[in-house]
Amino acid sequence: MYETIYHRPSSIDEAAALFAKNEDGKYLAGGHTLIPVMKSRLAAPSNVIDIGRIPALIGIEAAGGTLMIKAATTYYDIMSSTQVKQSIPAIARLTSMLGDPQVRARGTIGGSIANNDPAADFPAAVLALGATIRTNKRDIAADDFFKGIFTTALQDGELITAVLFPLAAKAGYSKFRHPASRFALTGVFVAQSKGGDVRAVATGASQSGVMRVGEIEKALKANWSAAALDSVKISPDGLLEDIHGTAEYRANLVKVMAQRAVESAE
Amino acid sequence: MTIVTRKVSLTVNGKAVSADVEDRTLLVHLLRDNLGLTGTHVGCDTSQCGACTVHIDGRAVKSCTVLVGQADGSNVTTIEGLAGHNELHPMQAAFRDNHGLQCGYCTPGMIMAAVDMVRRHGGKLDEATVRQELEGNICRCTGYHNIVKSVLDAAGRMEMASAAE
Structure with a gap:
């Protein structure tokens, strides 16, 4: 790792001020992406601003039809939260399938979304549930947030403070994990909103990152069941192709994971 | 370039300790190199193998993926801190x-x-x-x-x- 200067602000405003004042800064929450990439010298920020212990960024609140998870809340706290399990159990389930216990003790929802790794799980939930990403400057709709792999609508220095999920009528998540890395080779989050809208979002599959799958959404809107997807055909166009699987293989996985997600939905 | 160090203070296995280290120092290296607690191992160094697992404030974490600054002020337990005086954990x-x-x-x-x-x-x-x-x-x-x-x-x-x- 190259040299860096570590800062630990105690408030959101102080964090933003440190970012503005210091050249080449990076926010650090759980650090389970940033520190590995710094160790491999793929990133070398001159200043690291640790937001992981800012009290205003930690916590979970469920009220008025919305589940709010603050940005620096760890995966472990999310998966074991009674409020999460009661309001959107699919989020607790997704979180419990993420990484391993030690990673879940450190990783955060805000970090996952800000990083927007093409195989990350949380972007799928955020987009499928039509969540709102709250920052220190504004609210951003999920539809406008994810801009392609490792790219988001966040401006330089803008900090996610919370994610607001509207409660769903039904939601489910299923993923096919890479046998070694345990990342999603393909994962699909399906959600039926209280208003009856249906969304199906795949992660790990597309070259452009997290994506809605129109064919699946259409079929599920007509008939919310795994069987309704039997005849659906997913195009391999634009899907990832690498040593782990062809685009056709991933296209099939999108359908199978969507079916399992529907079966697990509650 | 001058090397800038800072003092970090934490509790390790019940004892207050402090060390002057660079900000880029990882917790595992503070434990092993500065404190001589070599029971915590570095295996893969890529957050996967878990050989470096310690407890920070009671939770198991991979100490190869924690900067010392993040652990500053925390309570850390390593394998050396588990056993009682005369008996194993x-x-x-x-x-x-x-x-x-x-x-x-x-x-x-x-x-x-x-x-x-x-x-x-x-x-x-x-x-x-x-x-x-x-x-x-x-x-x-x-x-x-x-x-x-x-x-x-x-x-x-x-x-x-x-x-x-």
Whole structure:
């Protein structure tokens, strides 16, 4: 790792001020992406601003039809939260399938979304549930947030403070994990909103990152069941192709994971 | 370029310690190089193998993926801090009794992860849960079988010990 200067602000405003004042800064929450990439010298920020212990960024609140998870809340706290399990159990389930216990003790929802790794799980939930990403400057709709792999609508220095999920009528998540890395080779989050809208979002599959799958959404809107997807055909166009699987293989996985997600939905 | 260091202070195995280190120092290197606590191992150095697992404020984490600044002011427990004066921690004793190791390289991390596992699950641990929860710890010798036996054995002992209190 190259040299860096570590800062630990105690408030959101102080964090933003440190970012503005210091050249080449990076926010650090759980650090389970940033520190590995710094160790491999793929990133070398001159200043690291640790937001992981800012009290205003930690916590979970469920009220008025919305589940709010603050940005620096760890995966472990999310998966074991009674409020999460009661309001959107699919989020607790997704979180419990993420990484391993030690990673879940450190990783955060805000970090996952800000990083927007093409195989990350949380972007799928955020987009499928039509969540709102709250920052220190504004609210951003999920539809406008994810801009392609490792790219988001966040401006330089803008900090996610919370994610607001509207409660769903039904939601489910299923993923096919890479046998070694345990990342999603393909994962699909399906959600039926209280208003009856249906969304199906795949992660790990597309070259452009997290994506809605129109064919699946259409079929599920007509008939919310795994069987309704039997005849659906997913195009391999634009899907990832690498040593782990062809685009056709991933296209099939999108359908199978969507079916399992529907079966697990509650 | 002058090397800038800063003082970090934390509690390690119940003792207040401090060290002057560069900000880029990882917790595992503070423990091993500055404090001489070499029971915490560096295996993969890529957050996967779990050999570097320690507890920060009671939670098992991979100390190769924590900057010292993040641990500043925290309470850290390493494998050296588990045993009492004259007796092994029940998890250590169970690993010995069940031959839960071969070369021993992964063992400190396994034990620290397993203690946290029992803390979180209590007496509800079963074999499937132990295997799933060992996902973040890699052993290349044992095939895990005796490790799983050790954890289940220790979970029973720890449950009995806490019931007796």
